[in-house]
Amino acid sequence: MVKINLLALKPVNSDRIIMKTRFTLLLSLFTVVTAVLISTAYAKPTLSSLERENSLQSGFVGIVDDQQSGKLYLRIDNLDQQFIYQTSLPSGLGSNDIGLDRGQLGETRLVKFEQHGNKLFLKQLPTAFRAVTDNELEAAAIDEAFAASVLWGFEVVDQGSGWVLVDASDFVLQDIHGVGRTLAARGQGKGYQVDASRSALDAEHSKAFPDNTELQATITLVGQEPGEYLTEAAPNPYAVTLKMRHSFIRLPEPGYQARAYLPKSGYWSIQYQDYAQAINKPITQRYIGRHRLHKKDPAAARSEAVAPIVYYIDPGVPEPVRSALIDGAKWWAEAFEALGYVDGYQVKILPEDADPMDLRYNVIQWVHRSTRGWSYGSSVIDPRNGEIIKGHVTLGSLRVRQDYLIAQGMMAPFADSEDDQTLMDLALARIRQLSAHEVGHTLGLLHNFAASNYGRESVMDYPHPQFELDGEQIVAPNAYGVGLGKWDKAAIAYGYQEFIDEQGQAIDEPAVLAQLNARLRQTDADGLKYINDQDARGAGSPHANASLWDNGADAVTELKRMYALRQVALANFGAANLKAGQPWSELEEILLPVFYSHRYQTEAAAKWVGGMTYEYDRKDRELQASNGPSVQVLGGNDQTRAMMVLLESLQAEFLVLPDSALAMMVPKAAEYARSRESLHGNTGIAFDQVALATKSAQHTLSLILHPQRLARLHQQSAADPTIPSIAQLTNALHAQVIATEKSGINAAIHQAVIDLIYSNYLNILQTSTVAPEVRVAMFEALNTERNYLERRLPKASTEYRASIRYQLKRLESLSVSPSDKLIELPSLPPGSPI
Numbered sequence: 001m002v003k004i005n006l007l008a009l010k011p012v013n014s015d016r017i018i019m020k021t022r023f024t025l026l027l028s029l030f031t032v033v034t035a036v037l038i039s040t041a042y043a044k045p046t047l048s049s050l051e052r053e054n055s056l057q058s059g060f061v062g063i064v065d066d067q068q069s070g071k072l073y074l075r076i077d078n079l080d081q082q083f084i085y086q087t088s089l090p091s092g093l094g095s096n097d098i099g100l101d102r103g104q105l106g107e108t109r110l111v112k113f114e115q116h117g118n119k120l121f122l123k124q125l126p127t128a129f130r131a132v133t134d135n136e137l138e139a140a141a142i143d144e145a146f147a148a149s150v151l152w153g154f155e156v157v158d159q160g161s162g163w164v165l166v167d168a169s170d171f172v173l174q175d176i177h178g179v180g181r182t183l184a185a186r187g188q189g190k191g192y193q194v195d196a197s198r199s200a201l202d203a204e205h206s207k208a209f210p211d212n213t214e215l216q217a218t219i220t221l222v223g224q225e226p227g228e229y230l231t232e233a234a235p236n237p238y239a240v241t242l243k244m245r246h247s248f249i250r251l252p253e254p255g256y257q258a259r260a261y262l263p264k265s266g267y268w269s270i271q272y273q274d275y276a277q278a279i280n281k282p283i284t285q286r287y288i289g290r291h292r293l294h295k296k297d298p299a300a301a302r303s304e305a306v307a308p309i310v311y312y313i314d315p316g317v318p319e320p321v322r323s324a325l326i327d328g329a330k331w332w333a334e335a336f337e338a339l340g341y342v343d344g345y346q347v348k349i350l351p352e353d354a355d356p357m358d359l360r361y362n363v364i365q366w367v368h369r370s371t372r373g374w375s376y377g378s379s380v381i382d383p384r385n386g387e388i389i390k391g392h393v394t395l396g397s398l399r400v401r402q403d404y405l406i407a408q409g410m411m412a413p414f415a416d417s418e419d420d421q422t423l424m425d426l427a428l429a430r431i432r433q434l435s436a437h438e439v440g441h442t443l444g445l446l447h448n449f450a451a452s453n454y455g456r457e458s459v460m461d462y463p464h465p466q467f468e469l470d471g472e473q474i475v476a477p478n479a480y481g482v483g484l485g486k487w488d489k490a491a492i493a494y495g496y497q498e499f500i501d502e503q504g505q506a507i508d509e510p511a512v513l514a515q516l517n518a519r520l521r522q523t524d525a526d527g528l529k530y531i532n533d534q535d536a537r538g539a540g541s542p543h544a545n546a547s548l549w550d551n552g553a554d555a556v557t558e559l560k561r562m563y564a565l566r567q568v569a570l571a572n573f574g575a576a577n578l579k580a581g582q583p584w585s586e587l588e589e590i591l592l593p594v595f596y597s598h599r600y601q602t603e604a605a606a607k608w609v610g611g612m613t614y615e616y617d618r619k620d621r622e623l624q625a626s627n628g629p630s631v632q633v634l635g636g637n638d639q640t641r642a643m644m645v646l647l648e649s650l651q652a653e654f655l656v657l658p659d660s661a662l663a664m665m666v667p668k669a670a671e672y673a674r675s676r677e678s679l680h681g682n683t684g685i686a687f688d689q690v691a692l693a694t695k696s697a698q699h700t701l702s703l704i705l706h707p708q709r710l711a712r713l714h715q716q717s718a719a720d721p722t723i724p725s726i727a728q729l730t731n732a733l734h735a736q737v738i739a740t741e742k743s744g745i746n747a748a749i750h751q752a753v754i755d756l757i758y759s760n761y762l763n764i765l766q767t768s769t770v771a772p773e774v775r776v777a778m779f780e781a782l783n784t785e786r787n788y789l790e791r792r793l794p795k796a797s798t799e800y801r802a803s804i805r806y807q808l809k810r811l812e813s814l815s816v817s818p819s820d821k822l823i824e825l826p827s828l829p830p831g832s833p834i
Contacts, residue, residue, distance in 0.1 A: 044157040047075065047165050059208025061248050063215070064165075065201070071169045072201050072215070074154075076113050077162055082125065084249040084389070085109040085151075086380050087176045090205070090216060090357050091243040095233040096373025096396065098186050100242070103356065103365045103394050104376075106177050110383045111151065120154040120166050127383045132285075133276035142275055172206075172217045173199050177244050179221055188230040192223030192240065202243065205355065212359040215246040232371075249359055249389065251382065252292070257506060258385040259495060260513050261286035263616035264520050266460070266491040266530050267444045270386040289379060289386040289444040290495045293336075293344060299504035305344035309336075310362060311391065311439060312350035317366040321400065324428040325364055328435030331459065331484050332443065335492035362391040362442065364435065371676075372398035375434060377441025391442025395434065402593075403430045403465065406833055408577060409594040410467050410474050410569045415576035422476070426465060429480040430833075433459055440488065444495050448487055449536035449546040450529040453553050457485030457528060464549040464600055464833060467565055474569055487528040494519055521622065529615065539603070540708030544611035544634055549600035549833060556642045559605040562598045563648065569594045573661040583669035588678055588687065591661065595692060596831055599699055602649060606703035608634055608642035609729075610712035636722030643724060647736045649700045650753055652746040655693035662689060677829050693749045695826045698756050702825070704729065705760050711771040726777040733757060734785070741800060751803045758785065758807060759823040768818035779816060786811040 047056070050064045050073060057063040060083075062075030087106030094101075114121045131142040152174075154166035173194060180192035198220035205216040219242055226237030234240050261269035267288035274285045295303035311329055313322060329347045336345040350356060356363045359380065373396045380390040407413075407423045414420075436459040451458035465479040497519075499512050507515075523530075529545065536546035544555070552558035577590050611634040648654060657665075665687035668674060679695075681688025703709070710726050717725035724732075738757065742750040764770055765778040789808050796804050 045069075045073070045165075046158045047160070050165075057208040059213050060211055060250050061208060061213040063206055063208045063213065065203045065206065067203075070201070071167055072172060072203070072206065073157070074166050074168045074213075076120070076164050076166065079113050079115055079120075079162075079164070082110060082112045083251055084247075084380070084382065085111040085122070085124070086247040086249060086359075088245045088247065088357055089177055089242060090245050092367065093179075093230075093233050093240065093242065094368060095229045096371050097229040098182065098188055098233070100177075100179060100182060101376075101394055102367045103363070103392060104177075105378045105380065105392055108380055108383055109151075115156070115164060118156045120156055120164055121150045122152045122154070122171075124149040124151050127272060129273050129275065131276040132274050135276075138276060168215065169201060172201055172215045172246060173219065175219060175221060175244070176246060177242075179219075179240070179242060179244075180223065183221075183223070183227075183230060183240075186227070186229070188227035189223045189237070190225045192221040195220050195222045195239070198222075198239065198241070205243075205245075207355075209358075209360075211250040213248040214355070214357065215248075217244055218242075219244050245357055247357070247359060247380075249380070251384075252387055252389065255294075256292050256382075256385060256387045257509075257512075258287040258387075259290060260509070260516060261288045262516060262520060263618065264523065264530055265494050265516070266446060266448060266487070266532075267495055268441075268446050270381070270383070287386045288495055289381055289388050291388045291391075291443065293341070293496055295341065295344075295498060297504075298498055298500045298506075300340070302340045302342055304342045308341075308344050308346055309443075310346045310348060311364055311393075312348055312354070312356075312361045313364050314356060314366045315350050315352055320424075320428060321366075321431055324431040325366075325395070325435040328432035329364060329439050331432075331436045332439060332488075332492070334484055335489045336496065338489055339493060339497050341496075359390050364393040364395065364439065366397055367394050368397045372396060372402055375399060375438050377438040379442050379444075388442065388444065391439070393435075393438040393442055395438060399434065400427045400431055403427045403833055405590060406465060406593045406597075407476065407479075409573070409590045409592075410565070410597065411476065412474075412569070412572045412574070412576035414579055418580055420579075426476050426479045429482075430465070432482070433463060433480045436484070443492070445488075445491055446532045447536070448491075448530050448532065449548060450531040450543075451485060451487055452547075452550055453545045454527055454529065455485070456481035458487040459484060460488065460491075462548040464551055466551060469565060469568060472568060472572070474565060474572075486526065487523075487530065490519070490523045490526070490528055517620070517622070521620070524615075531615075538708075539703060540706035541607065542610065542612050542708075542712060544607050544613050547600070547604035547607060550604035551601070555601065555604040555608060556638075556645050559598065559601045559645055562601045563654075566594065566597045569597065570658050570661055573658070574664055583672060584664065585666050585668045585672060587664050587666075589675075591665070592677070592679060592829060593831055595657070596696060596699075596828055598649065599696075599828060599831060602646065602700055603703060605642050605646055606700075606706075606709070609639055609646070609704055609724075610709040610716060611639065611642075612712075633716050633720070633723070636720060636724065640724055643704065643729060643732060644736070646700055646704055647732060650697050650733075650737045652693075652742050652750040652753070655696055655749050655753070656746055657689050657692060662687070665689075677831075679829070689745065690748055690752050691826065694752045694756060695828050697753045698760075698826045699828050701756055701760050705764065707764055707767070707770040707774055710764075710774045710777065714771070714773050714777070726774065727780070730761075730777070730781040730784075734788070738785070739788070741797065743799065747799045751800070754803070754807070756825065758782070758810060759825060761785075762810075763822045763825070765814070765816065766819040766822065775816070779814060782811055782814055786814075 050066055054064050054066055064073040086108050089104045092100050092102035109124045110127050111122055111124050114123050125148055126146045129142055129146045131139045133139055152171050156164050157167055158165040175194050183189040183192050200218050202216040202218055207214050221240045231237045269286045269288055271284055271286045273283050277283050291309050294306045296306055297303040313325055326347055333345045356365055375396050376394045378392045379388045381388055404423050404427045407426045413422055440460050445460050448458045448460045451461040463480055467474050467476050499507050499515050501507050531543055531546035535541055535543045578587055614631040617629045667685040679692055681691030713726050717723040738754050761778045761782050765775050789804050793804050
């Protein structure tokens with residue numbers, strides 16, 4: 001029996017119980033709904049769910065742009081299929097010094113997608129090491145021996161039979177072009193990284209095509225300590241916004257036959273190590289870069305191409321430059337016609353709705369920068385064999401203005417009128433040549449800096465405008481060549497001639513190689529020499545016939561001719577060089593290309609001192625005279641002649657500016673300023689004619705006293721006494737330049753040049769990397785000069801006495817110990833007629 005204490009019972013509040021129950025139910029319902037909403041928000045989308053709101057762009061790699069989430073998804077079929085991954089900059093920074101131009105191509109990579117569970121890797125495959133063999137195990141051993149690189153890891157969000165779906169948003173929004181690294185390497189900023197809040201996918205330019213897929217984004221990088229060039233180009237240098245593109249490209253269809261690279265071919269090459277080669281065969285395999293080009297009828301002497309090479313001109317190029325670009329680019333048609341291709345090479349205007357970065361178009365693009373700069377001919381290639389898939393020419397829009405400026409200075413055209421047609425004709429002639437030159441690079445060709453020694457036989461050289469004297473006037477009726485040269489046509493034949501047998505079938509590689517060798521022998525027999533950048537660009541380079549911006553077969557004779565042209569141009573310099581309406585202060589920038597007009601021919605002539613000639617020969621049993629390479633040291637007479645002509649440019653009479661020209665040099669007009677292409681001296685805003693002279697003198701001295709050149713002189717003169725030694729060079733400098741006396745402004749210039757000579761000697765003496773015998777020669781030359789100054793001081797004129805005392809103090813105690821603090825020497829402003 002249960003007993004209940006009725007006194008212990010309390011009355012029940014039924015309303016409270018009901019409210020508590022309702023709250024509990026509402027809380028439970030809220031929790032469930034929230035969980036559902038959260039799980040829905042963070043649930044992985046499926047391809048089906050995405051396609052309900054967005055369309056799938058089918059193509060090589062499918063694209064789904066989800067406008068609601070702002071994400072970009074890729075549908076990837078055919079996993080483990082190799083393809084090309086190319087990056088580029090559809091829009092650029094606009095600074096020549098930094099690079100990062102509009103249309104700039106980035107790295108070309110051979111890649112594939114590889115799935116590992118819920119991860120999808122974009123893996124870059126090594127192409128430098130291979131085993132070209134039918135033995136799968138041998139090839140696999142190479143794959144296992146060398147590392148690959150996983151460029152990105154995607155999370156798989158959906159998959160089906162033979163396909164996967166991934167979110168590629170973060171992948172597209174990365175700094176794939178390495179802009180941050182480039183800015184740091186150029187000293188133009190620190191820590192530049194992508195700011196996600198100021199970056200976005202570019203759906204309009206993200207497209208899928210059957211053979212390529214293009215993904216683009218607007219990327220903003222933020223960082224600190226922007227440099228001068230970045231500050232000059234970007235409106236806010238702390239936030240740099242560019243467009244970056246990722247291109248996935250299907251590998252070309254089979255049928256391309258790689259063509260062997262031979263050093264005299266004139267082509268750039270791809271190379272790799274083939275570990276399947278026999279022990280007695282070279283492991284390094286080299287092939288040229290070239291477009292695929294076949295005749296529809298290989299047996300016919302003349303035939304249309306299966307797929308012609310077509311270049312498209314940027315429609316944004318203004319006239320008359322556009323027509324000049326078209327004309328120059330069309331020059332190459334002659335070379336292909338000579339090989340029997342009917343319309344095998346064509347030039348057209350890019351359709352206005354076409355994307356210049358699209359793989360399907362070989363493009364000549366017009367690019368603007370804050371300063372003038374180089375143009376480039378780049379290519380997208382198949383990394384496996386060098387096949388050019390897309391040629392992309394970048395032409396700097398300001399280049400043509402430099403040619404106009406040079407002509408304006410040399411020809412003084414505005415004496416009686418403002419007619420500048422002659423200057424325009426010269427500038428447009430250069431544009432035609434430039435167009436052909438850069439297209440040549442995208443056809444596979446390198447520079448040929450020897451071509452100017454046997455006429456204008458290659459557009460792949462760097463030509464200087466050819467001026468001539470007509471009485472006391474300078475004219476330029478043939479400033480630049482017109483059309484291809486003989487070397488250009490021979491080079492195209494090497495790369496693009498089809499070699500077939502009597503049945504019209506392609507012959508095997510050894511037979512092709514034999515034909516290529518025969519063609520190069522004929523090129524040699526025709527006297528068409530070829531020397532490229534590696535032997536021409538260095539200030540101390542030895543090849544006597546390989547230079548940039550030079551003319552003529554005899555560099556020294558041409559230098560004398562340039563001296564004469566320069567003298568006339570300086571004598572004529574004045575009001576006729578300036579357009580009406582321009583401030584007088586603008587004459588300074590017009591003067592400099594005239595005053596320094598001999599600079600590039602000086603470089604060519606200096607290579608005769610300690611110079612030699614050679615070719616890219618190979619041992620060839622087909623040639624009777626195949627006993628060794630064709631290396632020849634220039635004879636003593638030629639070297640001495642070059643040396644004496646070069647020393648003329650160190651004379652005060654050569655370096656002084658005529659009074660008539662000096663009188664025209666005034667400080668900058670209000671709101672005008674000097675640029676890096678102006679003269680920067682020591683006299684403030686006033687024109688510094690001594691600085692003008694010393695920059696020119698140092699240019700010559702830096703060339704004739706280059707440590708590599710002096711080391712060659714030492715060895716060559718030891719083997720052949722007719723060749724001047726280092727001591728004979730320094731003695732000539734003493735006799736022709738130092739041991740003279742001038743007056744007035746000539747004395748000031750003369751003393752400045754002497755100071756430069758001694759400074760160069762001291763720098764060479766105290767540079768540890770210079771050959772010991774060269775440092776010994778400089779020590780001896782400085783001792784000789786000190787003794788000379790001591791003897792001269794008591795007899796020196798008032799104008800020279802203080803300078804001699806100063807130089808004696810400098811040379812008082814010569815240290816042979818290397819120094820990290822060398823004397824800073826003047827340099828010329830930019831001036832290449834690019």
